[in-house]
Amino acid sequence: MKFDRRSFLKAFSTLGLALLPGKSHAIPDYRNDKNFPKEYVQNRDRPGFFIRSANPFLGVEIDNWGLVVGGKVEKPLAFGYEDLFGFKMHSQTSRLKCVECWSAKAKWEGFQFADLVERVKPHPSAKYVNLKSADSYYESFLLEELLRPRVLFVLQMNGSPLSKDHGYPLRLIAPFKYGYKNIKYITQIEFTDSRSRNYWANHGPYSVDGTIQPGIDHPLDYRKKPLPINGGEVFHPFDKRPDEG
Amino acid sequence: MRFFLFVAIFIVCSVSLACNSEEKVSQLEVVVPPGVTVPEGMVYIPAGDFIMGHRDDSRTLLGKTIHTEAFLIDRFEMSREKYASFKTDYFFDRSKGDFPVINITYASAEAYCRSSGGRLPTEAEWEKAARGIDDRKWPWRNFYQHPNNGFSGFLPEPVNKRSEWISPYGVYGMGHNVWEWIADDYLYPGQARAERGKFKVIRGGLTQTHTSVKFTPVYFRNWMEPTASYPFLGFRCARSIE
Numbered sequence: 001m002k003f004d005r006r007s008f009l010k011a012f013s014t015l016g017l018a019l020l021p022g023k024s025h026a027i028p029d030y031r032n033d034k035n036f037p038k039e040y041v042q043n044r045d046r047p048g049f050f051i052r053s054a055n056p057f058l059g060v061e062i063d064n065w066g067l068v069v070g071g072k073v074e075k076p077l078a079f080g081y082e083d084l085f086g087f088k089m090h091s092q093t094s095r096l097k098c099v100e101c102w103s104a105k106a107k108w109e110g111f112q113f114a115d116l117v118e119r120v121k122p123h124p125s126a127k128y129v130n131l132k133s134a135d136s137y138y139e140s141f142l143l144e145e146l147l148r149p150r151v152l153f154v155l156q157m158n159g160s161p162l163s164k165d166h167g168y169p170l171r172l173i174a175p176f177k178y179g180y181k182n183i184k185y186i187t188q189i190e191f192t193d194s195r196s197r198n199y200w201a202n203h204g205p206y207s208v209d210g211t212i213q214p215g216i217d218h219p220l221d222y223r224k225k226p227l228p229i230n231g232g233e234v235f236h237p238f239d240k241r242p243d244e245g
Numbered sequence: 246m247r248f249f250l251f252v253a254i255f256i257v258c259s260v261s262l263a264c265n266s267e268e269k270v271s272q273l274e275v276v277v278p279p280g281v282t283v284p285e286g287m288v289y290i291p292a293g294d295f296i297m298g299h300r301d302d303s304r305t306l307l308g309k310t311i312h313t314e315a316f317l318i319d320r321f322e323m324s325r326e327k328y329a330s331f332k333t334d335y336f337f338d339r340s341k342g343d344f345p346v347i348n349i350t351y352a353s354a355e356a357y358c359r360s361s362g363g364r365l366p367t368e369a370e371w372e373k374a375a376r377g378i379d380d381r382k383w384p385w386r387n388f389y390q391h392p393n394n395g396f397s398g399f400l401p402e403p404v405n406k407r408s409e410w411i412s413p414y415g416v417y418g419m420g421h422n423v424w425e426w427i428a429d430d431y432l433y434p435g436q437a438r439a440e441r442g443k444f445k446v447i448r449g450g451l452t453q454t455h456t457s458v459k460f461t462p463v464y465f466r467n468w469m470e471p472t473a474s475y476p477f478l479g480f481r482c483a484r485s486i487e
Contacts, residue, residue, distance in 0.1 A: 101454065101455055209476050211399070213452070213477060231450075244439075
């Protein structure tokens with residue numbers, strides 16, 4: 001009998017999330033160490049799109065990567081990378097707006113959460129969703145928030161698979177939330193009946209909710225000049241809105 | 246010597262006034278005409294002129310004098326508990342029933358107001374209830390720093406918490422807590438044609454930078470797609486005097 005990674009993941013999903021191996025223990029923690037290896041993902045102010053990472057990270061080895069979906073659902077599932085391309089793909093151009101005040105725009109392609117929900121069938125009590133990543137990061141959302149049409153589980157950016165810097169193989173894009181909510185390197189999706197805190201609420205001054213507030217944005221594609229924003233997803237006068245095609 | 250003493254006392258008094266955000270807001274005397282009943286939880290705003298907008302903000306009425314008829318407006322932003330009594334499937338944390346209702350579209354807000362015999366306030370009504378009849382910038386008149394603690398993220402509060410930040414008509418929550426849906430479309434001179442009629446005005450919330458939270462002036466206009474629902478956006482109702 002052939003027992004490859006995918007078979008393992010599928011068998012694994014039937015056991016539920018409780019038996020998930022703790023991947024985070026294997027991740028070197030460089031948060032308080034400036035001498036981390038150069039090949040690690042780190043904070044870089046790259047022209048056009050800054051890179052931010054809570055913990056310097058080597059990136060995902062795709063043969064060791066899998067997505068496990070469980071918690072309060074009827075049908076826990078697990079996916080390999082190639083399985084995710086079985087979902088209907090949607091694309092959109094939207095901004096990632098950082099709490100540091102800058103924003104950057106890209107074309108994102110991925111699947112909608114509603115398609116995944118249909119497969120795993122959450123219990124009525126599952127009002128919240130926790131997401132965990134391969135780099136020890138974690139986020140939490142209201143289920144309703146992830147079901148919004150502009151929220152994507154993203155596999156491609158600007159026409160190419162996500163790069164290591166941007167969360168390969170799978171990241172979230174929720175354009176009405178600050179960048180720190182847009183978790184990269186997703187490995188686990190768990191439906192729950194109570195809200196959990198997120199990484200930055202536990203480690204810094206940022207809210208669990210993370211909805212973009214009215215204020216000022218400094219878009220990188222506008223030479224960081226200050227522009228007013230009204231709250232929620234950021235659209236500047238030179239951005240196309242979804243209903244403008 | 247007396248002069249220096251006077252100056253010292255003046256400075257101390259000025260600083261203490263400027264720093265004391267708990268001083269009482271001076272209230273306008275309002276006489277409710279015979280035959281007008283003011284429902285519990287609403288405030289009567291008399292007919293008359295007031296100053297609307299600010300001369301330096303071209304998207305406002307630039308400080309023109311505007312007349313409104315008398316109207317009623319909710320003293321508090323709509324609470325979650327009160328809204329849930331109307332819409333029983335509204336999901337909220339039961340321990341925060343007196344917090345402002347959030348994640349509400351324009352249509353949902355309007356439906357609530359109509360069900361209770363009212364409507365959403367117009368911009369002129371909202372601004373008059375917030376600033377009274379002088380040209381003040383803040384409902385409570387003096388400038389204060391918002392007492393946030395450097396936390397970046399919206400911090401809603403119970404709708405009746407801040408009696409030190411009421412308007413001269415005794416209306417709470419105008420310039421802090423949640424933004425509020427307004428009946429009017431967001432329009433201004435020189436607006437791109439494609440934008441006209443697309444957004445509704447929202448008023449009276451907070452703006453934020455990286456780790457700071459700021460009050461918004463009484464004339465500050467924000468805008469939102471009517472289908473949007475966010476955790477910083479709620480409403481209150483108004484009513485015409487028949």
